[in-house]
Amino acid sequence: MTLTPTNAAQVAGEATLDRIAWIKLSSVQLPLATPISDAKVFTGRQKPMTEVAFLFVELGTEQGHEGIGFSYSKRAGGPGQFAHAREIAPVLVGEDPSDIGKLWTKLVWAGASVGRSGLATQAVAAFDIALWDLKAKRAGLPLAKLLGAHRDSVRCYNTSGGFLHTPIEEVLDNATATLENGIGGIKIKVGHPEAGVDLARVSAVRERIGDTAPLMVDANQQWDRPTAQRMGRALEEFGLVWIEEPLDAYDAKGHAALAASLDTPIATGEMLASVAEHYELIRHDAADIIQPDAPRIGGITQFLKLATLAEHHNLQLAPHFAMEIHLHLAAAYSSEPWVEHFDWLEPLFNERLETRDGRMWVPSRPGLGVTLTDQARAWTTETHEVGVR
Incomplete structure (x- = not known):
């Protein structure tokens, strides 16, 4: 032949x-x-x-x-x-x-x-x-080492303790316990129909954790452009690490205008399902912090392509959810990233990820380092x- x-x-x-x-x-x-x-x-x-x-x-x-x-x-x-x-x-x-x-x-x-x-x-x-x-x-090798790690641990923050359905006293107790367990930052949900509720909850958490502990908020795409501008300005006083998904995930121009007008960084990207969709955010300067999700955009192969684009444009990286995967990918990013701590998946795996000193540590186990329970x-x-x- x-x-x-x-x-x-x-x-x-x-x-x-x-x-x-x-x-x-x-x-x-x-x-x-x-x-x-x-x-x-x-x-x-x-x-x-x-x-x-x-x-x-x-x-x-x-x-x-x-x-x-x-x-x-x-x-x-x-x-x-x-x-x-x-x-x-x-x-x-x-x-x-x-x-x-x-x-x-x-x-x-x-x-x-x-x-x-x-x-x-x-x-x-x-x-x-x-x-x-x-x-x-x-x-x-651990996956991070196969990819070429820049660090053996990554800054981490918790989301699962700060949902809107959770009473504020429980959110505060969750925040205290989270920091005591070696997780570095706290993210709470905002986007309540009553703006005053959001501001009161953010104020209460900031008072509980102190001025220096990292604090983020996530509106889950529920604000329109005027509301995002007003809320963004009102939230400036709390010294947030970022405001996440203030607008519809595909509103690149709206995110760009918001990012240009606020001191607080804008983070978004978790709901996008391809590198091409993320590139729209990048080319419009729509985010200070990009938040890709490897299982959503096609896996690690695509994540690495996006990480290269993000690095070229000097963006910070904070992958969404699935810390069992994203810890390795974040460890291989050139500048200091964040990884999101969720305990929801723990019943699925025999292994646990270590958190201490505000960071999540790459396990020494080969591969992802997980097995099914x-x-x-x-x-x-x-x-x-x-x-x-």
């Missing part, structure tokens, strides 16, 4: 030392102990959140190497992610697991008719993360396997 440049590139050569033999998909429903309400609930746009749906991908190779990755969905979309993953998974069997960029493209094109954003790339993300976990495990297996509602173990 005569090989053209196109099909020659698709034929594995001597450098291929291993191949993907099997893949297991699991749909897991994580129940939350308390229904969660942020500004989207108080404005009537969403119902309280009672569970988080996870798509787990476990895969193994002919030589016995294994990796695990996950994506997630809140309130809706979990079954769709699982269904899409089930359709595209077979294209990986027999492939070299080292060729992660190539495999990301192959997975995307396997489901190209539904696009390169949203649910489709969130399903791809779980495969991509599993491949990076496998590569780091095979190297015997028996409880996670018990919460599994559907599985699917391809290939042969």
Whole structure:
């Protein structure tokens, strides 16, 4: 057979030392102990959140190497992610697991008719993360070290103790306990329909934790432009690290105007589902702090592309949620980032991340350093396997 440049590139050569033999998909429903309400609930746009749906991908190779990755969905979309993953998974069997960029493209094109954003790339993300976990495990390195860490620990802040449904006295107690447990900063939710409620809660937390403890607020996209300007000015006195998602996630020009007019930094990006969508924020100077979510934008491969763009534009980095993944990625960012502490996922994993001195520490375990608990297996509602173990 005569090989053209196109099909020659698709034929594995001597450098291929291993191949993907099997893949297991699991749909897991994580129940939350308390229904969660942020500004989207108080404005009537969403119902309280009672569970988080996870798509787990476990895969193994002919030589016995294994990796695990996950994506997630809140309130809706979990079954769709699982269904899409089930359709595209077979294209990986027999492939070299080292060729992660190539495999990301192959997975995307396997489901190209539904696009390169949203649910489709969130399903791809779980495969991509599993491949990076496998590569780091095979190297015997934590993922951060495989990527090239700039630090062994990252500044961290807690979000889960400051939701709008939580009474202020409980928020204050949560803040005190959070700082005592070695977590460096506190983020609380704002965006209540009554501005006075927001300001009173922020004032109470600032008084409790003191003037020097890092404090952030998150409006979850619920302000319009005039409200964001008024609230931004009113919040200046509290010395916030950032105001998060003050406007609709796709309002790049509005975010840019707000960032230019306030001393308090603007952070956003968590709801975007591709590098291209984040680039709109970057090119409009719409954020001081970019907040990508690896499971939402297509995995670690895409996150690294976005991190390069962010670094080139001198942006700060504070990845959203999924600290088990983002700790490693934040540790590999050139300038000092933040990572978000959520304890929601702890029932899924046998391991715990260490927090002390206001920082979260990269574990010494290879890969992501996580394994699924028996409880996670018990919460599994559907599985699917391809290939042969």
